Amino acid sequence: MRRTNKDGDLEKDRVRHMAGNLTTNQGVGVDNTDDSLKAGKRGPTLMEDFIFREKITHFDHERIPERIVHARGSGAHGHFQVYESLSHLTKAHFLSDPELVTPVFVRFSTVAGFRGSADTVRDVRGFAVKFYTQEGNYDIVGNNMPVFFVQDAIKFPDVIHAVKPEPNNEIPQAASAHDTFWDFVANTPESMHNVMWLMSPRALPRSYRMMEGFGIHTFRFINAQGESQFVKFHWKPLLGVHSLVWDEAQKIAGKDPDFNRRDLWENIENGMPAEFELGVQLLDPKDEFKFDFDILDCSKLWPEELIPVRKIGKLTLNRNVDNFFAETEQVAFCPANVVPGIDFTNDPMLQGRLFSYLDTQISRLGGPNFHQIPINRPIVPVNNNQRDGMHRMTIDAGQTSYHPNALNNNEPHSATEGESRFEHYQVRIDGNVIRERSESFRDHFSQPAMFWNSMAAHEQVHIIDAFCFELGKCLNVNTRQTLVNMLTNVNADLAKAVGDGLGLKPEGKGRPSPNPMASPALSMDNTVKSPKTSKTAVIIENGFDKAQFDAVTTAITKAGGVFDVVSKKLGPVPSSDKGTVECRKTYATAASVLYDAVFVPSGAHVDSLKTSGDARHFVNETYKHFKTVGLGGDALGLLKTERAKGTVSESDVMAGVVTCEARGDALRFADDYVAALAKGRHFERSNAVIGVSA
Ligand code: HEM
Numbered sequence: 001m002r003r004t005n006k007d008g009d010l011e012k013d014r015v016r017h018m019a020g021n022l023t024t025n026q027g028v029g030v031d032n033t034d035d036s037l038k039a040g041k042r043g044p045t046l047m048e049d050f051i052f053r054e055k056i057t058h059f060d061h062e063r064i065p066e067r068i069v070h071a072r073g074s075g076a077h078g079h080f081q082v083y084e085s086l087s088h089l090t091k092a093h094f095l096s097d098p099e100l101v102t103p104v105f106v107r108f109s110t111v112a113g114f115r116g117s118a119d120t121v122r123d124v125r126g127f128a129v130k131f132y133t134q135e136g137n138y139d140i141v142g143n144n145m146p147v148f149f150v151q152d153a154i155k156f157p158d159v160i161h162a163v164k165p166e167p168n169n170e171i172p173q174a175a176s177a178h179d180t181f182w183d184f185v186a187n188t189p190e191s192m193h194n195v196m197w198l199m200s201p202r203a204l205p206r207s208y209r210m211m212e213g214f215g216i217h218t219f220r221f222i223n224a225q226g227e228s229q230f231v232k233f234h235w236k237p238l239l240g241v242h243s244l245v246w247d248e249a250q251k252i253a254g255k256d257p258d259f260n261r262r263d264l265w266e267n268i269e270n271g272m273p274a275e276f277e278l279g280v281q282l283l284d285p286k287d288e289f290k291f292d293f294d295i296l297d298c299s300k301l302w303p304e305e306l307i308p309v310r311k312i313g314k315l316t317l318n319r320n321v322d323n324f325f326a327e328t329e330q331v332a333f334c335p336a337n338v339v340p341g342i343d344f345t346n347d348p349m350l351q352g353r354l355f356s357y358l359d360t361q362i363s364r365l366g367g368p369n370f371h372q373i374p375i376n377r378p379i380v381p382v383n384n385n386q387r388d389g390m391h392r393m394t395i396d397a398g399q400t401s402y403h404p405n406a407l408n409n410n411e412p413h414s415a416t417e418g419e420s421r422f423e424h425y426q427v428r429i430d431g432n433v434i435r436e437r438s439e440s441f442r443d444h445f446s447q448p449a450m451f452w453n454s455m456a457a458h459e460q461v462h463i464i465d466a467f468c469f470e471l472g473k474c475l476n477v478n479t480r481q482t483l484v485n486m487l488t489n490v491n492a493d494l495a496k497a498v499g500d501g502l503g504l505k506p507e508g509k510g511r512p513s514p515n516p517m518a519s520p521a522l523s524m525d526n527t528v529k530s531p532k533t534s535k536t537a538v539i540i541e542n543g544f545d546k547a548q549f550d551a552v553t554t555a556i557t558k559a560g561g562v563f564d565v566v567s568k569k570l571g572p573v574p575s576s577d578k579g580t581v582e583c584r585k586t587y588a589t590a591a592s593v594l595y596d597a598v599f600v601p602s603g604a605h606v607d608s609l610k611t612s613g614d615a616r617h618f619v620n621e622t623y624k625h626f627k628t629v630g631l632g633g634d635a636l637g638l639l640k641t642e643r644a645k646g647t648v649s650e651s652d653v654m655a656g657v658v659t660c661e662a663r664g665d666a667l668r669f670a671d672d673y674v675a676a677l678a679k680g681r682h683f684e685r686s687n688a689v690i691g692v693s694a
Contacts, residue, residue: 006103006132006379007077007319013374014322024054064329065364066115069160070126072174073109074208074261075328076268078317080104080131080278086312089229089282090221092341093420094133095312103132105375106317107331108208108264111143112163113174118253119260120244121174122203122466124194127213127235128333129315132379135420139337140233141357145202146214146301149191151441153352159184159191177473186482189444192490193299196448199466200459201243201524206596207263209274210242210533217335217350218295220343221282222425230288230295230345232302234279234309240528242680246466248625251593259594265320270562273318279309293447294440296347300447304521327375332361343425348437367391383412445489449516452491456525458683464494468501480504488512531677532560534628537595539566539615540583543604546575548632548666552599555670561677563599566590568612576603587614592621597677602633602660610637623657626681630658630673648685656682 022030030051037049045052067073080094080102087096094102109126110117125144130137149159161167162184163176172178176198185191197203205211213235221229244252252259264274281302283295293300321327334357335350344350362368367390370376385401400408415421455463467487471480480502487495488510495506520526536556540549556563565583567573572580592598598619600609609615619638623629631639641653656676660669676682 001081001101002097002099003079003101004103004132004134004379006105009132009377009379010322010374024051025058064366067109067364068360069111070109070128071115072113072117072119073107073126073328074264075105075107075321075324075331076264076274076317077319077321077327078104078106078273078315080129080313080315082278082313083311086221087223089223089231090341091224092133092138092221092339093135094131094138094339095341100134102134103379104315104317105130105132105327105331106315107328107333108211108260110174112160112176117174118257120204120249120252120257122176122198122246122249122470123174124198124203125205125208125211127211129213129235130331130333130337133339134380135339136380137337137376137378138339138342139333139335140213140215141333141335141353142213142215142233142235144205144211144213145194145197146212146216146232146234147193147197147447148216148298148349149194150188150349151190151297151299151437152348153350153356154348155188156349156352156356159188172473175473177470179474179476179479182471182474182479182483183476186479186486189486189489190299190441192444192448192486193451196451196463196490199463199470200451200455201245201462202241203466204244204246204249205260206242206244206533207239207267208260209264209267210237210239212236212241213276214301216298217347218283218345219350220345220425221280222341222343226425228285228343228425230283230285232281234281235276235315236279236309236311238275238277238528239530239533241524242527242533243524245625245681246462246469248593251591255591256594264317268318268320273316275317276315277311278313278315279311281307281309283307293443294438296345296438297441298347298349299441299444303450303517303519305517305519309521326373330365330370330373331375332357332365332370332373334358334361338422340420340422346427369393385412445511446513446516448490449513450519451522452494453516454518454520454522456523456683458686459523459525460494461686464497464501467494467498471498471502477504481507485510529678529680530560531556531674533680534561534596534677535594536561536563536597536599536628536630536677537566537585537590537592537618537622538563539598539600539609539618540573540575540581541567541605541608541612541615542574543608544573544575544581545601545603545632545666546577546579546581548601548603548660548669549575549581551666551670552601552630552673555674556599556677559674559677561674564590564595566618568614587612587618592618592627593625595622595627597628597630598622599630599673600632600635600638602635606634606637609635616640623685626656626683626685628656628658628673628676628679628682630669630676632660632669633664652684655684 036045036052038045082095082098084098085096107128110123112123127144128141130139162180165171166180185195215233218230221231336354361370369389369392372393387396387401404410471483481504484495484499484504485507488506489512499506553563564585566585567583570583573583574580616638620640636659658673658676
């Protein structure tokens with residue numbers, strides 16, 4: 001295995017500030033930065049106080065503009081390794097050598113919210129990957145949804161202006177549930193496919209470790225012979241794709257706005273890396289026009305059932321940043337950062353993006369030299385005639401800074417054959433200059449219909465409820481009506497159900513595809529499920545059954561899950577056998593929404609738990625959100641299931657509720673509990689839960 005080293009490259013710039021005396025930025029020793037220099041102890045501060053001025057001036061300039069989109073994000077370091085050489089497909093060096101370990105930096109983000117907004121809002125998530133390859137930096141700047149709202153980059157400012165807080169009152173923060181967004185959608189049918197994804201559970205990832213990523217656009221692979229294949233990129237999380245439910249997501253936004261950030265950080269700190277496989281969908285250019293969608297249209301996906309995803313390598317994120325600002329905030333991704341062997345297509349969204357990122361970063365990072373910031377610096381030498389500009393870090397010695405030259409033997413020279421160099425793929429273009437969209441981009445509803453058709457029942461319920469919530473917050477009734485009418489083009493039942501929730505009737509019949517295909521890959525019901533994604537809250541108070549506690553917590557750990565002990569106060573909690581277990585979370589600092597499951601062992605503590613509103617709420621809210629509930633002995637009495645008469649069977653009501661007699665077999669209980677964890681959420685309960693939808 002051969003590793004290239006970005007960590008070592010960053011080490012050159014790390015400063016640890018551990019020992020040594022305090023100095024000014026000029027290196028002058030300072031004995032006191034707690035008091036300013038004054039004329040008399042109670043007198044006025046003196047202008048002469050250069051130490052005060054330097055400290056305050058620096059503080060005054062500590063913020064840079066946040067990203068205009070994707071302002072809220074979290075980053076991590078890691079590496080990528082291809083499974084086998086793809087040199088027959090692409091000459092990209094990092095994809096041709098399975099022995100090579102390429103360093104990467106990844107930033108996950110939300111799109112609409114400001115930098116301090118909550119993680120769990122309903123939104124698209126960014127999934128941006130920078131590969132520090134031996135041929136320069138390569139970025140896949142993708143999202144967790146495989147399509148986009150608009151088909152041409154010139155409309156990007158419009159969709160973003162519409163979704164951002166409204167300009168007159170800057171309300172609402174990090175939310176699409178307001179008039180301008182839905183007004184835009186009502187007038188932009190091409191947005192419907194991405195809107196369907198946005199209304200689905202995909203918009204509420206349980207964790208950045210449990211989220212798919214997509215390069216969205218069609219790119220090209222080019223091999224050493226100059227042969228090209230169209231390619232789409234996918235990131236597939238090893239833990240599967242999992243989401244929150246809406247009620248939970250909203251509560252987490254208050255209880256722990258850093259929920260996704262904390263999850264990524266803590267898991268990496270605890271030695272549990274985030275792992276994804278890189279997949280590609282490949283298309284021979286001769287098949288470019290074979291489908292009923294245009295492969296250059298980024299509002300369409302390539303169904304995996306038609307064009308399979310081939311897994312080509314693995315991404316592992318296993319190191320947290322040393323400094324959020326220096327790394328996560330200053331990192332600059334750009335879809336135009338490509339390496340030899342990977343090229344663009346004429347997708348008009350992609351083409352616009354190739355301009356926008358470098359442009360915005362000049363403003364965000366204060367000048368044209370941000371490629372020299374350590375996190376953005378490639379691991380290979382940069383050698384050209386660019387000079388000067390704001391914050392230039394290198395001292396570019398020598399007389400010449402132009403080409404051609406004789407004074408420096410024409411160096412740096414144009415890369416020659418045999419040296420790594422980017423060669424643009426030669427495509428013949430023949431067309432009139434025209435400001436129009438291709439006819440082949442005009443079908444805006446077949447794929448939204450396919451998406452709807454592919455959803456499990458609980459996912460469809462989620463989508464209906466999401467539309468009702470979002471449009472319910474849109475005050476303009478005409479906009480609501482237009483949306484309900486538009487939905488008839490996707491599915492008549494969907495339109496009717498959303499209309500019902502809004503007190504409206506769909507007008508017009510719509511033109512839904514008569515028989516849209518279903519793509520099972522689109523449903524999260526078909527994802528990988530494992531107890532490894534779970535975090536259990538174990539509720540105990542004085543007198544809990546230690547044998548049962550030990551059996552279940554050991555089984556959780558063995559299965560790769562984690563747990564926290566939660567009680568009414570911190571410190572040791574006495575058990576039935578006169579031992580103790582340390583409690584590190586209380587009902588005040590923990591909440592059911594921050595966990596995937598709850599376990600209450602049997603024991604004398606149950607009587608006291610039954611009188612605790614906090615404990616009862618914890619258990620019942622866990623149940624409401626379709627999560628696993630383990631209740632030993634009398635603890636079953638903590639659960640109050642609700643059901644509409646005759647609509648739901650006992651087995652559905654009790655799905656994912658694991659019980660055990662007080663003296664029952666603790667090991668069997670532990671096995672059953674872990675088996676329930678492995679199923680993820682228990683949506684069979686849907687009808688037993690009143691007022692909370694999937
Ligand atoms: C398929 C469509 C798109 C995807 C998947 C996408 C994805 C992303 C991602 C992941 C980021 C955050 C990068 C980071 O973590 O720093 C980002 C930022 C950004 N995007 Fe896009 N984007 C899309 C379309 C566009 C378009 C069409 C434009 C403009 C023409 C655009 C302009 C920007 C800008 C200005 C930023 C902020 C960059 C910065 O300040 O560093 N995006 N985008």
